[in-house]
Amino acid sequence: MAARIGVISSGRGENTRYIIAACRTGYVPGEVVVVLADRRDAGALRIAQDHGIAAHFLDPSGLSRSEYDALLMKNLDLARVDLVVLTGYMRILSPEFVRRFKNRTINIHPALLPAFRGMDAFQQALDYGVMWTGTTIHLVDEEVDHGPIIYQVPVRVEEDDTHERLKARIQEAEYRAYPEALKLFIEGKPKVVGRKVVFGRDDLGAR
16 A cells, blocks of 8 residues: 655645655555645755645744644644655654654755754855765754664865855756655665664665
């Protein structure tokens, strides 16, 4: 049975677009059943609507973090989601949300965690002078950009890179990585053991 995926986004929604496409082709054994956003102009809402997927702007104005997350959880429960996928979501989830969807909430970060947590990981990588950065898909826990890692893709930092050039290459890596990580997570019978996501399928070693 296909996993029911709920997406939460704040931004342009390009990762959402690629996830929907990968589900529609059958590459990812899942279905995006609802997209939620905390910004009325979030591109992910338009992309969902274009694909006939339920899309809701949930206004955070005047709500505490716990109150807003209760609204998110209500909508996710109504959609009967199995997995929660964050794509450019710019709010920190409450402990209540993390516990409610423990080991079922997945996020993407534009760096090779644990390096360059937090905001503007692109500039952090440039400022630090690393040769490699990349993207990480991980489970969400109660710390920011911290949960167990599911999948990583490295991206080389070129000598003449600017913020925008590096950002563009990492985003291209993200569009490939997120569907691959979701496929791996859904098919791989994952268990969280300490800091590791351990997959039960025998044929995952070559990935």
